[in-house]
Amino acid sequence: MSEQPAGHRQDKAGFTDAMFRRAVVDAAVRAPKEPPRRLMPGRRWVRLLEHLLLLAMTVGFTGGSIAIPVNLFDPTPHPTVALLLAVPQAVPLLLASRWPLAAWRISALGMLAGALVLRGAYFWPWPVTSWLAFVVICFFTALGYERSVAVGVGVLTIGGLIVPAVVVSGMPDWFGLILAGIVLLALSFGDAVGGRYTAELSLAEQEALRRRDLARQARLEERARIARELHDVVAHHMSVIAMQAEAAPYKIPDLPDAAKDTFALVRDAARDALTETRRVVGLLRAEDEGPERRPQPGLERLEDLVAGARQAGLTVDVVIVGVPRPVAAGVDLSAYRIVQESLSNAARYAPGSHVRVEVRYGPAALAVTVTDDGPRTAPAEPGGGHGLVGMRERATMLGGALSAGPAEPAGWTVTAELPYGGA
Incomplete structure (x- = not known):
């Protein structure tokens, strides 16, 4: 050695x-x-x-x-x-x-x-x-x-x-040994207490980083989900553009050649954009996830959501304020998803509660408010709050805002403002 x-x-x-x-x-x-x-x-x-x-x-x-x-x-x-x-x-x-x-x-x-x-x-x-x-x-x-x-x-x-x-x-020597032992004991005890505090602080920092990473992952997953859902909306509009550009030369007699060339360019651009959109959205899908065949839902299916929540044990009241009006597909879909997630959270964390769903058609924005009055039975274990992350992503995408917090005197409320025209 x-x-x-x-x-x-x-x-x-x-x-x-x-x-x-x-x-x-x-x-x-x-x-x-x-x-x-x-x-x-x-x-x-x-x-x-x-x-x-x-x-x-x-x-x-x-x-x-x-x-x-x-x-x-x-x-x-x-x-x-x-x-x-x-x-x-x-x-x-x-x-x-x-x-x-x-x-x-x-x-x-x-x-x-x-x-x-x-x-x-x-x-x-x-x-x-x-x-x-x-x-x-x-x-x-x-x-x-x-x-x-x-x-x-x-x-x-x-x-x-x-x-x-x-x-x-x-x-005496023996007494000096006793004093030395007392000093070492005090130092060891202090080091143990300080080490435990440091370990707890490190664990708290790691937990905060983990929560931040989970929130970021949830945000990215929700953005991918929003992109997949809005693909159908975009694909519909691009298909309409391509078909109208294709049919225009046959609908308009004596159309100049320059106009026909323009419509052909519009048709080809729409088809190319549709193809690229499908390719990009395909990358966002999981390996075992196939394309969505059903049309994306909207507020016209609100009663179906309410019926499902009532079957889960909630008492749900729906209030429509203002005159219903046609809204953009993205706004309609986001409002539906926000209500869906809010009712799901109420069923999980406030079982048996009374829930009020308000859809307000304002002059410039659609306001959605979902409020429960607290659990009647023991709620499930607290989750990570990633549902709120997804709802905020949807509201932000449209240039709106979403707030969530405790309601008075008990319960939880979610309020979303979704501008009609987006941003």
């Missing part, structure tokens, strides 16, 4: 010597590249509760860090010395939530100063309240940053704080 190069030996945890050195430098002096993770991100009242809790702990730990040395240590330090040591040891706890690494650096320096100044005055050189504040700061540091920073903090705490306290102040 070949030896690894010096400086790149790797331990069982996967850390090399260079990574350990970098971790120590990150913990000691290097500024963090990213803001720290927070323990309780989100609502303002939760953050306020966190700050109040840290404030109360800081006040209590600072007071204890002053009183304990003055009353228990021998020789007793001057109150001013106890105050000067307590402030850097415990007060940084206030910063632990927002700037945990800076809080740890200040507190560690204060703890090291205490080990040097109060050596031999007690069983160990720190008040228990200062140590508790330091442990909480270690937890927030591991929570807020990468694992490498937590490793650096652990190495510096044990090697640069606990070991000097054992050597200089006479603290």
